[in-house]
């Protein structure tokens with residue numbers, strides 16, 4: 567309760583934003599080691615205990631219904647060992663969660679990879695790196711010209727995986743909420759970005775030169 571109140575009054579997060587462009591497209595096999603990379607459906611979510619944790623099941627069903635796509639590495643026995651959310655804005659923009667109550671608005675032609683997880687028992691085997699490479703290649707095959715991903719600045723495993731998958735660090739963004747007011751700062755360029763809207767256009771960050 568106290569933690570919740572504190573989070574309403576004060577919230578701070580430092581995020582790294584990475585991008586890749588379609589010139590980096592590579593065709594990749596669906597499989598990595600014994601794991602196959604494929605889209606995940608509601609049936610996959612309902613069959614696996616991983617998705618019953620932290621209210622993921624109902625959240626993920628809603629995401630699929632909103633047009634976001636989920637991909638995963640699946641082992642021969644059917645267990646999902648890693649998953650990746652991919653959102654591609656084709657003709658219209660789409661919105662994805664960023665941090666706290668903030669969201670990113672993704673403009674047409676752009677893809678965004680988010681909420682990725684490797685099952686604890688399978689971490690450190692390259693599944694994240696390989697999944698990100700496949701998500702990226704898939705986004706470009708489906709028409710996106712560029713792709714982005716964000717991770718918490720202190721998430722070393724995520725950062726290493728993102729860089730190893732071929733993304734380039736674009737900027738670091740600091741997000742604060744003080745007494746209900748959102749403040750978003752581009753740390754690399756010391757620029758403050760509009761913070762009164764809960765939906766931030768990703769293009770505001772991308773248009774700044776890297």
Ligand SMILES: CC(C)(COP(=O)(O)OP(=O)(O)OC[C@H]1O[C@@H](n2cnc3c(N)ncnc32)[C@H](O)[C@@H]1OP(=O)(O)O)[C@@H](O)C(=O)NCCC(=O)NCCS
Nearest residue numbers: 681682683684689690691692693694695723724726727730
């Ligand atoms: C972050 C996470 C997805 C990484 O998954 P993973 O499948 O274990 O990652 P990989 O095995 O592909 O490793 C990716 C890179 O990070 C490095 N790495 C992995 N774990 C690491 C750790 N604990 N510390 C430092 N580096 C680490 C690996 O060496 C690899 O780098 P390399 O390709 O240059 O050798 C996983 O730890 C996880 O699910 N964490 C909880 C959720 C999360 O943080 N998601 C990411 C935010 S979207």
